[in-house]
Amino acid sequence: MTSGRLALLSVVIAVGTVVAYALLLGVPSVRNHPEGYVAAFAIAATVAGLAVALRRRWYAWLALGLSLLLFAGGAYINFVLARIPAEPTVLRVGERPPDFTLTDASGRQVSLAEYRGKKPVVLVFYRGYW
Amino acid sequence: MSEAERAGVEVVAVSPDRNEQSQRLANGLHVNYRFLADPDLSVTRSYGLIHRRGGPGGVDVPRPATVVLDRDGVVRWLSLSDNYQIRPDPGDVLRAVRTL
Numbered sequence: 001m002t003s004g005r006l007a008l009l010s011v012v013i014a015v016g017t018v019v020a021y022a023l024l025l026g027v028p029s030v031r032n033h034p035e036g037y038v039a040a041f042a043i044a045a046t047v048a049g050l051a052v053a054l055r056r057r058w059y060a061w062l063a064l065g066l067s068l069l070l071f072a073g074g075a076y077i078n079f080v081l082a083r084i085p086a087e088p089t090v091l092r093v094g095e096r097p098p099d100f101t102l103t104d105a106s107g108r109q110v111s112l113a114e115y116r117g118k119k120p121v122v123l124v125f126y127r128g129y130w
Numbered sequence: 131m132s133e134a135e136r137a138g139v140e141v142v143a144v145s146p147d148r149n150e151q152s153q154r155l156a157n158g159l160h161v162n163y164r165f166l167a168d169p170d171l172s173v174t175r176s177y178g179l180i181h182r183r184g185g186p187g188g189v190d191v192p193r194p195a196t197v198v199l200d201r202d203g204v205v206r207w208l209s210l211s212d213n214y215q216i217r218p219d220p221g222d223v224l225r226a227v228r229t230l
Contacts, residue, residue, distance in 0.1 A: 028219040082213045084193050089178035089210065091195070096203045100173040102144065102166035105153030110166055112142070116203040120230050121140050122223060123197040125179050127214070128145035 006051035007063035014044040014067045034078045041071035139227055144168050145192060168192075181214070198226040206230060 001009075017040040024030040044067035051060035091097055099113040115121045141163045143152070149165030156163035168174050174192045185191035196218045198207035207226030209218040 028217070028221070032216045032219065034213065034215045078213070078215070082215045084181045084184065084212050084214060086210075086212060087178050087180060087182070087193070089195075091177060091179075091197055091205055091208055091210070093205050093208055095205055097177065097197070097199075097205060100176070102168055102173060104167075105149045105165050110142075110164060112199075112203065115140055115142075115199075117201060119138055119140050120201055120227060121142055121199040121203075122227065123195075123199060124141065124143045125174055125177070125192045125195040126143060126145045127181075127185075127191050127194060128147035 003051045003055035003057055003060050006047055006054065007057075007060045010044045010048035010051060010063040010067050013047065014041060014063075014070050017041060017044070018070070034082070038071065038074045038078050041067055041074050045071050140164060142166060144173065146171055146174075179210075184214070196223055198223065198230070200230050 017037050021030065021037050030036070045064065048060065048064035048067045051057075052064050054060070097112075099111055101109050101111040104110050112121070112123070139162070141161070143149075143163060144166045146169050147165075147167060148169070149167050152165045153163070156165070171180065171190060171192065174180060175190075177195075179193045179195050181191050181193045183190060184193075194211040194214060194217060196209045197205055200206050206229070207223070209222070211217065
């Protein structure tokens, strides 16, 4: 393969990864493997590296720069920024977590304990919209 | 989730948000969700589910977590996120609910 084609392939892989990840964010198997996009950027960088090795043309360097930038950014997001340090939690399988009372959307006070003996509960803690 | 399961399980969603809008949406979809507001994160903090300085400007935000409690209020299944991009697969939650 020529250097130009390798450079183009690298850009297609890099940009395609960004587009595919954005489009498929709702698919759990994609969303839950963010290391996948880091690996794809690494592949794009390797292909661009081959392009540079073949011919040191500006387009090969451009493809290498782009893919390395995406690789570094993606790795930073996934391995540093998105990491949540583990803190001790009161939740343990087989144990009953402490009761709480909070206000629902209609202003009613709701306790976790009021479901006890009535129905199972899926309790979700989420970050909300900032 | 089937209608019967929807009726048989309560989904309780806790976040720092004021949840009126989310609840309207859930009601519109006829989904049995209850959104609870924990604006100062006191309950979230007491559960140990805080991502310290994880929000914009270094504010504390919840650590995403999904907990399946049986009829007696005992934890039967638990998912704690250590990467905010990752959330439990709804299929796994459903399977945990079905084993109750």
